[in-house]
Amino acid sequence: MEVKSNLSFSNQVSDLQQARIYIITVPTPIDKFNHPDLCALYKASETVGKFLKQGDIVIYESTVYPGVAEAAKVIENAQRDINIAFVNELAKIFNLIGLNTLDILEAAGTNWNFLNFKPGLVGGHCIGVDPYYLAQKAQEAGYRPEIILAGRRLNDGMGQYIADEVIKLMVRKKIQVTGSEVLILGFTFKKNCPDVRNTRVIDIVTRLKEYHVNVCILDPWADPEHVYQEY
16 A cells, blocks of 8 residues: 555554544444444444544444434445345246246336346345344334345345255256355455455355355455455
């Protein structure tokens, strides 16, 4: 990274006392129970808090529980999650009745007010995570969300569904499943991006291995060492 004259880097906490503006960008993932994990956020806030002076500004880039501004960000991602869940469900239905989902979506897209979403995996650290923040806050207020959590369940199950459909296709084509080799093109959570956090491609890999399939992965954007550390 090119260092400009007014830009420096440090891992010394004591250097914070010279700052007037703090931008906190730590991860705010969910745990194995789909509950928001704010440990890193709390720790970073405590650290910054020790050096705050009157007039200082603290900016949270990390996802946090909704106030007005935060809620706007969360519902943007929750809305996309629900829309993708809808077309994922359509894809399952059309697959059962022998219709091509992409052909149908293309035809529907000729209507000016049709929202053009495609079926697929929903991963990463925003769209697949933010709905749980909204759901958690709703439950604390005494309301159990229905559509939000239904969308999450459907999208979280797509990796397993895709793997199962691959196995069914192999069986129909009389391809030996056990010991077979399957190549997966792409591993990062979205195209043209090196980020593998919360990629749902891992769900396909895990499910295929349950069928004793040898899985190979090719993704020029993914760092193999990082993938092995993460998964």
